[in-house]
Each structure stands twice: as C-alpha cells, then as structure tokens.
Amino acid sequence: MRYWILWMVLAGCGGGRLTAEAFESSYGYSVERGSVDAARDEFLSADWRVDSQVGFDLRLRHVRHNGVLWIQVLKLKEEYLEMAPAVLTRNYVENLAGGRWRVRFDGARIRSRRHVRWATTVLDEHPALIGAQPAHLALIDVANVDQLQLDADARVARALVAVIRGNVYWTETHGDRQRRRPALMIVVYQNAPGEFDESVEDFERLLSSIRFPEGP
Amino acid sequence: MVLAPLSVLAQGLVESARSLQQLGEHEAAVVVLQRALAESSAERGRILYRMAESELALGRSDAAAAHLREALALPDDEWVAAHTADVAALLARASGAAAASPSTEGPSEAAPHPGALPPSLVDRFGADTLPPLPGGTEWSPVYRVQAFLGAGLFAPDDDFGKKANALLVCGAELTGGLFSIFAFRVQARFGLTLLNVKQFSSWDPPGPYYRAHAYGDRRDLFVDLSLGLRANVGAGLFVGVGGRFGYRRIHFDDEAEYRPRGYDRSVEGDAIAGQIVRQAVVELGWRSDHIGFRIEGSAGRPRASLLGIVTIPIVTL
Numbered sequence: 001m002r003y004w005i006l007w008m009v010l011a012g013c014g015g016g017r018l019t020a021e022a023f024e025s026s027y028g029y030s031v032e033r034g035s036v037d038a039a040r041d042e043f044l045s046a047d048w049r050v051d052s053q054v055g056f057d058l059r060l061r062h063v064r065h066n067g068v069l070w071i072q073v074l075k076l077k078e079e080y081l082e083m084a085p086a087v088l089t090r091n092y093v094e095n096l097a098g099g100r101w102r103v104r105f106d107g108a109r110i111r112s113r114r115h116v117r118w119a120t121t122v123l124d125e126h127p128a129l130i131g132a133q134p135a136h137l138a139l140i141d142v143a144n145v146d147q148l149q150l151d152a153d154a155r156v157a158r159a160l161v162a163v164i165r166g167n168v169y170w171t172e173t174h175g176d177r178q179r180r181r182p183a184l185m186i187v188v189y190q191n192a193p194g195e196f197d198e199s200v201e202d203f204e205r206l207l208s209s210i211r212f213p214e215g216p
Numbered sequence: 217m218v219l220a221p222l223s224v225l226a227q228g229l230v231e232s233a234r235s236l237q238q239l240g241e242h243e244a245a246v247v248v249l250q251r252a253l254a255e256s257s258a259e260r261g262r263i264l265y266r267m268a269e270s271e272l273a274l275g276r277s278d279a280a281a282a283h284l285r286e287a288l289a290l291p292d293d294e295w296v297a298a299h300t301a302d303v304a305a306l307l308a309r310a311s312g313a314a315a316a317s318p319s320t321e322g323p324s325e326a327a328p329h330p331g332a333l334p335p336s337l338v339d340r341f342g343a344d345t346l347p348p349l350p351g352g353t354e355w356s357p358v359y360r361v362q363a364f365l366g367a368g369l370f371a372p373d374d375d376f377g378k379k380a381n382a383l384l385v386c387g388a389e390l391t392g393g394l395f396s397i398f399a400f401r402v403q404a405r406f407g408l409t410l411l412n413v414k415q416f417s418s419w420d421p422p423g424p425y426y427r428a429h430a431y432g433d434r435r436d437l438f439v440d441l442s443l444g445l446r447a448n449v450g451a452g453l454f455v456g457v458g459g460r461f462g463y464r465r466i467h468f469d470d471e472a473e474y475r476p477r478g479y480d481r482s483v484e485g486d487a488i489a490g491q492i493v494r495q496a497v498v499e500l501g502w503r504s505d506h507i508g509f510r511i512e513g514s515a516g517r518p519r520a521s522l523l524g525i526v527t528i529p530i531v532t533l
C-alpha cells in the first residue's frame with residue numbers, strides 16, 4: 001500500500017485499452033475477448049479474469065487454480081532484430097532465471113522484492129506460426145533455487161511460452177521524428193505442475209484470439 | 217533375455233566409465249562413454265543412461281534429459297526395454313517431471329513424456345519453416361499541435377513606467393521535424409499581466425496632444441506570433457532560438473487626461489496605448505509524448521520576459 005502512487009503511475013502507463021469486445025494494444029495487435037461477461041472482468045471464458053496489468057500488456061488469472069495467462073511486449077534492441085525466434089526464446093528463458101518473472105529482454109532484471117531466485121529450463125520447443133507470424137513455442141520448468149536444497153525435484157511452476165517475432169511494433173521517438181521498431185511479443189501460460197494440464201487448451205485459445213496488423 | 221553384445225573395446229570402455237563414476241570422476245566418465253558410443257552400436261541405451269547419470273552429477277540436466285529421451289526413443293534396445301522404469305525415473309529427475317510415470321511400453325505419440333509440448337499445441341501452431349522476420353520503418357517527421365500555458369515575469373521599457381509585472385500566457389503552437397535533430401515551432405500567443413499596479417505616467421504623446429498623464433490600474437495585453445528553430449539534443453531535451461512579433465496593448469482604466477494641443481480643455485477617460493512587440497526568444501526544455509516543460513526567455517521590445525511554460529499535445533500527426 002505504501003507504493004500506491006507508483007502503482008497508479010505504472011497502471012496509467014499500460015500498453016492498451018480494454019473494451020467489452022477485445023483488448024486493443026498500443027503495439028498494434030488486439031486480443032478478442034470472447035463471449036463473456038465483461039462487467040465481471042471475464043476474458044476468454046468465465047474461468048479467466050483480467051488481473052492487475054502492471055508490467056504486462058494483458059494478464060489473466062484463473063478463478064479456481066493458480067494458473068495465469070499473460071502477454072508482454074518487449075522492445076527489441078538493434079542487435080536482436082535478425083535473431084531467430086528460437087534463439088530469442090532461449091535467451092528469454094535464460095533471462096527469467098535468477099530474478100523475478102518480469103524481466104527485460106536485454107537482461108536488465110527488476111530486483112525481486114522477496115529475493116526469490118528462479119531456475120529455469122527448457123523441456124521442449126518447436127517453431128510455430130501464430131496468426132501467420134513467425135514464432136517459437138517452448139515448455140519450461142521453473143524452480144525456486146532455495147527449495148531445491150530441500151527437494152531436488154521441487155518445481156514451483158511449469159509454463160508454456162510463445163515468443164512471437166511478428167507484426168508487433170513500438171514507436172521510437174527522437175525529438176520531432178519517430179520510427180516504428182519491431183517488438184517481441186511474449187505470451188505465457190504458467191501454472192503449478194499439478195494443475196498445468198487443465199488449462200493448456202485456454203492457452204491455445206488465447207493464441208488463436210490474437211489479431212495482428214498487416215505491417216508497421 | 218539376451219542382450220546384444222558389446223565389442224571388446226566398447227565393453228572395456230563402459231567398465232572403465234563405471235569405475236570412474238564410482239570414483240566421482242564424472243567428467244572423465246562422460247568422455248569415455250562418448251568414445252564407447254562411437255565404438256559400438258550395441259547397447260546404446262545403457263551407455264546413454266550411464267552418460268546421463270554422470271551429466272546429472274555434473275549439473276548438466278538438459279544434456280542428461282536429452283540423452284535419456286534418446287535412449288527411450290531407441291526402437292529395439294533390449295536394455296532400455298528391461299530398464300524403462302529406471303530410465304524414466306532418471307529422466308523425471310533430470311527434466312523436473314515430478315509426475316513421471318514410467319511405462320513399460322515405452323514412449324508413444326499418444327502419451328508423450330511429461331516434458332514435451334502438448335501435441336495439440338504443436339499440431340495447431342507448429343511450423344517447419346518460418347516467414348521472414350518483419351522489419352520497422354525509417355525515421356519520419358512528427359507534427360504536433362499543442363496547447364500551452366505559462367507564467368512568469370516581464371519587464372517593460374516604455375513611456376508608462378518600468379515596473380516588472382507578472383505575465384500569464386496561453387495559446388497554441390505547431391511543432392514538426394525538419395532534418396536531423398532540428399525542428400520548427402510556430403506559436404500564436406495571448407498574454408495578460410496579472411498584477412494591478414497603480415502607476416502614474418506623464419508623457420508627450422504624438423498627434424494633436426501635447427501633454428497627457430494617466431493614473432490607475434495598468435493592464436498589458438499581448439497578441440503575438442513567434443517562429444523558432446529547435447535542436448533536440450536527446451533524452452527529450454531541446455534548445456531553441458526564434459523571434460516574436462505582435463502587438464501589445466497598454467491600458468490605464470482609472471484616470472487619464474489628454475490636453476489637445478492649442479486647447480485649454482482636457483479630455484478625460486481611459487488611456488490606451490499600443491506597442492509593436494519585437495523580441496528574440498531562447499528556450500530550453502524537456503518534452504515527452506504526453507507533456508512538455510520549458511523555460512523561455514525573450515528580449516527586445518518590451519525589454520525582457522522570463523516564462524515557465526507547460527505544453528500538452530492535442531493532435532499528433
């Protein structure tokens with residue numbers, strides 16, 4: 001609560017607009033909401049509710065288990081523009097380790113408030129086309145490093161990660177000139193390993209609900 | 217069950233690796249087992265399992281999991297068939313699949329091991345080839361129409377006294393990129409003095425009057441236009457120079473007396489005078505896409521002013 005001003009400021013800098021029909025991102029893409037009760041913050045289905053969007057473009061939480069779905073858009077630096085989606089995916093997962101989940105792609109991490117250190121590993125991966133955009137899918141496991149000292153098999157979460165390197169752009173402004181630069185879109189479904197399989201289908205629905213612009 | 221025989225050299229290598237593992241020399245054991253894999257195609261499952269044991273001990277869980285999956289995928293390996301539970305348990309440990317349930321039937325398409333992407337996801341979105349990665353656009357100018365509000369001090373230098381007064385300004389301006397870091401600014405401004413300053417002035421006006429004096433609340437109104445050139449120096453900061461042209465109306469509302477030349481009779485009423493504004497302007501400021509601040513200094517006629525200005529973009533093209 002002490003940080004309510006900061007939270008309000010960050011919330012005001014959100015990357016999009018929620019309507020009864022869709023989420024419209026300032027990065028050019030949109031996500032269809034589906035036939036749900038928007039007044040109750042439902043999204044995709046009655047099981048998913050729009051959660052705090054601070055740090056995310058869109059974040060949904062499941063009403064019955066710990067599952068979360070989120071979309072983040074990260075600005076791509078010049079040196080990453082020609083990098084294959086598979087490599088971007090591995091770099092992203094690597095950057096998740098050591099800090100909290102919300103990380104910048106360039107490796108700069110936001111310090112964990114609770115000093116939790118994560119370990120991540122890619123279990124499986126596959127190239128993909130999502131909305132005709134080049135992408136890469138990965139299944140990852142996440143462990144709390146401190147918990148591994150008690151149980152080497154302990155996993156705090158499993159996540160499906162879709163890294164989309166498509167028609168998603170951010171606007172770089174320098175004075176009175178600007179240009180549109182490619183951005184990296186990250187779509188994640190994360191849940192406790194025990195309930196993970198329950199909502200994999202919803203992750204697929206979320207990916208199918210994303211609409212991309214034709215170009216910059 | 218009869219296992220496919222290893223070559224003599226491969227058998228020796230596997231036994232050497234086992235000894236090295238017992239001594240904790242896992243790095244050397246991995247090297248020896250790689251050699252054994254190269255020497256013999258028999259019992260690949262067993263060799264891969266031993267290699268995964270050492271890799272796991274070395275903390276290379278990814279490599280261990282990959283070798284164990286390779287072992288499980290071997291079609292006719294009798295050792296793997298006999299030790300599927302052991303291989304799957306080690307794989308679960310390597311890949312973190314707590315829910316691993318080793319199947320004596322081995323892996324199948326319908327029931328992938330716990331560390332695999334869901335088949336429905338791969339079927340729906342998987343692709344073998346990807347289209348080219350999209351690029352961005354080149355730099356292009358941005359034109360903004362913005363409203364501004366400012367306040368500060370101005371020091372007149374005219375026939376009506378030299379007292380400084382507070383000045384409130386507002387208006388609209390157009391900015392746009394020119395080339396490189398440079399941009400232009402066109403501004404239409406309305407200004408008003410804020411303080412009621414009781415002043416007395418006496419002067420010899422031109423025209424038919426030979427003497428006049430005025431006393432009362434003095435008000436100055438500005439309507440002017442300015443043009444400027446800005447340099448955006450980075451991080452939203454900019455500096456600029458320009459010129460301002462316009463009209464200043466000066467008004468005393470209490471009392472004024474004009475005595476026409478050649479007449480004794482006075483004419484009383486409001487005293488109104490005008491002045492052409494000609495000033496050079498310098499500015500220093502910071503701007504984001506949503507708001508801007510700047511300090512603007514000007515000098516000329518009237519003498520000088522120093523203003524703090526807030527700008528809010530209204531339209532961006």
